Amino acid sequence: MVNWWQGDPILKAMDVATVYPEDYGAVCAAFGAAQAYLEGAEADGFPAHMCGYARNCLGYTARMIELGEIPPEAPMGGMPQPSLLLASGALCDARYKWFQALGRYLDAPLWVLELPHPGVKEGLMEGAGEGNIYFIAQQLREFISFLEKLLGRRMDWGRLDETVDSTMEMNRWWHRANELRRARPCPMHSRDFWSSMPASLYMANDPGETAGLYRQMYDEIKSRVDNKIGALKAPERYRLAFLELPPWHSLDFFNQLAERGWNFVIESWAYHPPRPLDLDRVSDPLERLARYSYHWLTGYYPKANQAEEWWGYFAYPYLEYVRDYQCDGVVLHPLLSCRTATNHLMMVRDRLMKKLKVPSLVIEGDIVDLKLFDPARALSQAEAFEETMDHYKKLRKEAGLGW
Amino acid sequence: MAQDRGMDRAKAIYQDRSQRAGELKAQGKQVIGYLCAYPVLEMMTALDLVPFRILGDMTEPISRADACLPTVVCPFIRSALDLALKDRYQFLDGVVMAHSCDVAEKTAHIWHSYLRPPYFHFIDTPHTTGDSAVKQHKRLLKDFQKTLEQLAGRQLSQERLKEAVKAHNQQRALVRELYGLRKPDPPLISGVESLEVMVSLMSLPVDEGSRLLKQVITEVRQRNSGPPKKPARLLIWGSIIDNSSLIQMIEGLSANLVMDDTCVGSRFYWPDVAATEDPLDGLAHRYLVALKCPRTFRQADPNKASKDYQADLEYRFGYLMEYAKEWRVNGVILQSLRYCDIHGYEVPQVKDYLNSLGLPAIYLEYDYSQAALAPLRTRVQAFLEIIGQGNF
Numbered sequence: 001m002v003n004w005w006q007g008d009p010i011l012k013a014m015d016v017a018t019v020y021p022e023d024y025g026a027v028c029a030a031f032g033a034a035q036a037y038l039e040g041a042e043a044d045g046f047p048a049h050m051c052g053y054a055r056n057c058l059g060y061t062a063r064m065i066e067l068g069e070i071p072p073e074a075p076m077g078g079m080p081q082p083s084l085l086l087a088s089g090a091l092c093d094a095r096y097k098w099f100q101a102l103g104r105y106l107d108a109p110l111w112v113l114e115l116p117h118p119g120v121k122e123g124l125m126e127g128a129g130e131g132n133i134y135f136i137a138q139q140l141r142e143f144i145s146f147l148e149k150l151l152g153r154r155m156d157w158g159r160l161d162e163t164v165d166s167t168m169e170m171n172r173w174w175h176r177a178n179e180l181r182r183a184r185p186c187p188m189h190s191r192d193f194w195s196s197m198p199a200s201l202y203m204a205n206d207p208g209e210t211a212g213l214y215r216q217m218y219d220e221i222k223s224r225v226d227n228k229i230g231a232l233k234a235p236e237r238y239r240l241a242f243l244e245l246p247p248w249h250s251l252d253f254f255n256q257l258a259e260r261g262w263n264f265v266i267e268s269w270a271y272h273p274p275r276p277l278d279l280d281r282v283s284d285p286l287e288r289l290a291r292y293s294y295h296w297l298t299g300y301y302p303k304a305n306q307a308e309e310w311w312g313y314f315a316y317p318y319l320e321y322v323r324d325y326q327c328d329g330v331v332l333h334p335l336l337s338c339r340t341a342t343n344h345l346m347m348v349r350d351r352l353m354k355k356l357k358v359p360s361l362v363i364e365g366d367i368v369d370l371k372l373f374d375p376a377r378a379l380s381q382a383e384a385f386e387e388t389m390d391h392y393k394k395l396r397k398e399a400g401l402g403w
Numbered sequence: 404m405a406q407d408r409g410m411d412r413a414k415a416i417y418q419d420r421s422q423r424a425g426e427l428k429a430q431g432k433q434v435i436g437y438l439c440a441y442p443v444l445e446m447m448t449a450l451d452l453v454p455f456r457i458l459g460d461m462t463e464p465i466s467r468a469d470a471c472l473p474t475v476v477c478p479f480i481r482s483a484l485d486l487a488l489k490d491r492y493q494f495l496d497g498v499v500m501a502h503s504c505d506v507a508e509k510t511a512h513i514w515h516s517y518l519r520p521p522y523f524h525f526i527d528t529p530h531t532t533g534d535s536a537v538k539q540h541k542r543l544l545k546d547f548q549k550t551l552e553q554l555a556g557r558q559l560s561q562e563r564l565k566e567a568v569k570a571h572n573q574q575r576a577l578v579r580e581l582y583g584l585r586k587p588d589p590p591l592i593s594g595v596e597s598l599e600v601m602v603s604l605m606s607l608p609v610d611e612g613s614r615l616l617k618q619v620i621t622e623v624r625q626r627n628s629g630p631p632k633k634p635a636r637l638l639i640w641g642s643i644i645d646n647s648s649l650i651q652m653i654e655g656l657s658a659n660l661v662m663d664d665t666c667v668g669s670r671f672y673w674p675d676v677a678a679t680e681d682p683l684d685g686l687a688h689r690y691l692v693a694l695k696c697p698r699t700f701r702q703a704d705p706n707k708a709s710k711d712y713q714a715d716l717e718y719r720f721g722y723l724m725e726y727a728k729e730w731r732v733n734g735v736i737l738q739s740l741r742y743c744d745i746h747g748y749e750v751p752q753v754k755d756y757l758n759s760l761g762l763p764a765i766y767l768e769y770d771y772s773q774a775a776l777a778p779l780r781t782r783v784q785a786f787l788e789i790i791g792q793g794n795f
Binding site: 044045046047049050051054087089091092093094096097098100101103104106107108109110111112114116117118119120121122125128131132135138139142146149150309310311312314315334335336339340342343344345346347350 | 469470471472473475476477502504505506508509510511512513515516517523524525526527529530531533535536538539542546549550697698700702705706707708709710711712715739741742744745747748749750751752754755766768
C-alpha cells in the first residue's frame with residue numbers, strides 16, 4: 001500500500017518485492033474488470049459506499065482464494081498472494097481498515113505505519129515537529145525489527161542509506177519536472193502526470209533507475225518549454241487544476257476537453273512529491289525518511305499559518321498551486337466511495353473563489369466504479385463552465401491578481 | 404416537581420441540551436465542546452472547564468454544511484457542523500477535536516476554518532496501540548495541556564488532574580451500575596431511557612452528571628413501570644446513536660435493547676483510567692488503548708509471521724461475548740451510518756465473530772434521518788421473527 005516513502009525504501013533495502021493493490025484497482029478499472037470484484041466484495045458484506053480500490057481488492061482476493069490461484073480474467077497477470085501486508089495510517093482510515101479486513105481471506109501478517117497529521121497550529125507548537133519525527137522514526141525502527149524476524153535476515157544499513165538517497169533524488173527530478181508546468185503553454189498535461197506518477201509513489205522499481213527516467217522526462221519537458229511547445233494539439237485556451245483522483249475508467253474524457261483547449265496543468269497535492277528538503281546533515285536514514293515523509297504532509301504549514309488557513313495539507317496547497325500555475329478554473333471530482341479525496345473539495349472551492357477569484361466545476365464520479373460517472377453529462381457541464389472561467393478571468397484582472 | 408426527578412431531568416436535558424450550558428456560562432463557567440470520544444475530558448474538568456459533547460440533530464435538515472463539507476461523508480458529522488454553522492453551538496467557549504476518524508480529523512480543520520472558535524485544539528490521536536504510540540499520545544496530551552492552561556489562565560497540577568480522573572472514573576462506575584439494571588429480564592430501564600441519560604451526562608459537568616446518575620439509578624430500582632418482558636434481548640453495535648428514534652423503533656417491536664456498543668453508550672464509559680503516578684500516563688493509555696472503537700488498529704499479536712483470523716477476532720471483539728453472556732443477549736443489531744468507513748470495514752468481521760458464537764445478527768445502514776428508519780422497521784421485524792423461531 002502506498003505509504004509516502006516511509007516503508008518502501010525499507011522493503012527495497014531488504015529485497016522485498018512490493019505490489020500495490022490501490023494501483024491495481026486503477027488497472028482493473030481501466031481494463032473494465034473491476035465491476036465483478038466490486039460486486040464480490042458487496043456480496044461478502046462490505047458496504048458499497050466504501051473505497052473502490054479496497055472493494056476491488058477485497059473482491060479480487062476473495063476470488064483468488066476461492067479459485068486457489070490468480071483469477072484467469074485478472075488484468076495484467078493479476079496480483080500474487082502476499083507474504084506481508086504493509087498498511088499506512090496516512091490520510092485515510094481505509095488504508096489500515098481495508099488491509100485488516102483482508103484477514104478474512106489471507107493469513108499474511110499485517111503491519112501498520114503511522115504518519116502524524118497535526119493541525120497547523122498544533123504542528124507548529126514548540127517541539128511538536130521534532131516529536132512527530134521522532135515517533136515516525138521510532139515506528140520505522142520497530143518495523144525493521146519485525147521484518148528482520150519475519151525474513152530471517154538483518155537489515156543492510158548501507159543499502160538502506162543508498163535507497164533513501166535515491167528515493168529523494170527520484171522525487172527531486174519529478175518535482176523539478178512538474179515545476180516546469182508553470183510555463184505557458186503548459187508542456188505536460190495531467191494525463192501524463194497520472195501515467196508518470198506511479199513510479200514515484202508506487203515504488204515498484206529501483207528508485208535509482210526511476211530517478212534517471214524522471215531526469216529524462218525533465219529534459220524532454222524543458223526542451224518543450226524552451227521551444228514553447230504545449231501539451232495540447234489545440235491552442236491552450238484554459239489552464240486548469242484537477243482535484244483529486246481521476247475517473248480511471250473514463251480517461252478519454254480528458255482528451256475531449258483537450259480538443260477544446262483545456263490544459264490540465266496541475267493536480268492532486270497528495271500524489272505530488274514533496275518540495276526538495278536538504279537532509280545532507282542527517283546521517284540516520286530512518287530519520288531522513290521520517291523527516292521527508294513528514295515534510296510531505298506538513299511542508300506547507302508555516303505559510304498556511306501566515307495565511308490563517310487551518311487545513312495545511314490537502315486544502316491550503318491548492319491556493320499556492322492555482323496561483324503559481326495560473327489556473328483559470330478547477331475541476332473538482334468528488335469520489336462517491338472516497339471520503340479522503342473528497343472531504344476538502346467544497347472548502348477548496350470556497351477558498352479559491354474568495355482569495356483568488358478562480359471558479360470550480362464539480363463533477364461527481366468514482367475512481368473504480370464506472371456506474372458513478374457520466375461522461376456525457378460531465379462534458380456538457382464543462383462546456384458551460386467556459387463562460388464562467390471567462391467571467392472570472394476578467395474579475396481577476398480587475399482585481400490585479402495577475403492572470 | 405417533575406423536573407426534580409432524575410429520569411425527567413435527564414429527558415429534559417436530552418431534549419434541550421444547551422439550556423444547562425447557558426446557565427453554567429451565566430455562572431462564569433467556560434464550556435468546551437468536544438467531538439467524539441477521544442478528547443480527554445479529565446484535563447478539561449481539572450481546569451474547571453465544562454466539557455460538552457458536540458452531537459448532531461436528526462430532526463434538523465442539513466442546509467448550511469453542504470457548502471463546506473461534501474454530502475458523501477458521515478451524515479452525523481455533517482449534521483454537527485451544520486448546527487454549528489447555524490449558531491446552535493454559539494455558547495461554546497472553545498472546541499476540542501481529535502483524530503477519531505478520517506472525517507472527524509478533516510472536519511476539525513473545516514470547523515476551525517469556518518467557525519473560528521475563541522479556543523480550538525486538535526489532538527492527533529495515533530492509530531496504533533504499541534508503546535511508541537502511547538508515548539506519542541502522552542506527548543500530544545502535554546501539548547493539549549499547554550493550550551488548555553493558556554485558555555484557563557492557570558497551571559494544571561497533577562493533584563487536580565488526579566482528582567478529575569477519580570471524578571470521571573466514579574461516573575463511569577455509575578454508568579456501569581446503570582447498565583447493570585438492564586441485565587434482569589425484563590430490564591429495569593429501556594434502551595431509549597438509557598440513551599437519554601447518556602446524552603444528558605455528556606451535557607453536564609462531571610459531578611453534576613454523577614449526582615443525576617445516582618438519582619436515576621435509585622428511581623429505576625424503585626419504580627414499577629419498567630419495560631415489559633419481550634422475547635428478544637438485543638445488543639446494538641456500531642456507529643454513533645445520539646437520537647433515540649432508532650432505538651424507539653426497535654423497542655416498539657418485540658425486543659428489548661439491553662446492551663450497546665456505541666460511543667454515546669458503553670463504549671464511551673466502559674474503561675476506567677488507571678491510577679498512575681503521572682496521570683497523563685493513565686489517560687494516554689485509556690484514551691488510546693482501552694477505548695475500543697474501530698478507528699484504532701488493534702490485532703492479537705503483531706509480531707507473528709502469520710495471522711490466525713479467529714484469534715484476531717477474539718482479541719478484537721471478545722468483549723462482545725462478555726456482553727452477550729452477562730446481558731443474556733439473543734440477537735445483535737449491527738448498525739452504521741452511511742459513509743462510516745471505520746464501521747463499514749468492520750461489519751463482515753464482527754459478523755464472522757458473532758457467527759462463531761452462534762449469535763444471529765442483522766446489519767442496518769441509514770443516513771441519520773428519521774425518514775430512513777421506516778424501511779428498516781420491516782427488516783428488524785423479520786429479524787426478530789427469526790430470533791423468535793430460533794432459526795439461526
